[in-house]
Amino acid sequence: MKIGKTIVSEREKAVSESERMNLRRKEEKRKKISILMFFAGLALILVVASGMMTNAILEKKKNELPLVGKTYHPSVEIVDAAGAGYITDKIKTTVGMLEEDFRGLGYKVSKAIVPANTAREVDVFLDGVEPFFKVHVDRNTAESAEDVVRMIRHLEKKQKKVTYVDVRLAERAYYK
Numbered sequence: 001m002k003i004g005k006t007i008v009s010e011r012e013k014a015v016s017e018s019e020r021m022n023l024r025r026k027e028e029k030r031k032k033i034s035i036l037m038f039f040a041g042l043a044l045i046l047v048v049a050s051g052m053m054t055n056a057i058l059e060k061k062k063n064e065l066p067l068v069g070k071t072y073h074p075s076v077e078i079v080d081a082a083g084a085g086y087i088t089d090k091i092k093t094t095v096g097m098l099e100e101d102f103r104g105l106g107y108k109v110s111k112a113i114v115p116a117n118t119a120r121e122v123d124v125f126l127d128g129v130e131p132f133f134k135v136h137v138d139r140n141t142a143e144s145a146e147d148v149v150r151m152i153r154h155l156e157k158k159q160k161k162v163t164y165v166d167v168r169l170a171e172r173a174y175y176k
Helices: 017-064 089-104 141-158
Strands: 078-080 109-114 121-126 132-136 164-166
Touching: 078 089, 089 109, 089 121, 089 141, 132 141, 141 164
Parallel strands: 078 109, 132 164
Antiparallel strands: 109 121, 121 132
């Protein structure tokens, strides 16, 4: 070594201790970021793959299921009390579905009446059952049928004679 020269002078740049620590921190931060990016990419790949598999399974099940748009045609007479002859397809479908639901519960629908001044109500008459039942067209027919059967059993148990039972509201029944 020459006089007046140090080891540092031979380097291009002298690096202090704090600068070295900063460089180490930056390097550690870069490593952490690269690891996080790897796992984020892996998670993205897994999400895309599971979405594709789920879609394939749903398509397969969709092809295996019977036609969802099954049409129901009522076999009983539907009477329009207003006399306008305004019986919609929705009402016909609802009565057809009610017939099937009641058949499954051991009852037979004898007739259905659409009362005057109403558009979403059907009065359903059952064979061998005295009161008739007011049913809402937009309500699930299976739930309505179950409510009707519960009310029939309740009225028989209490030995009550009623004119009609209103089951238009879910989990509620009113009788007169």
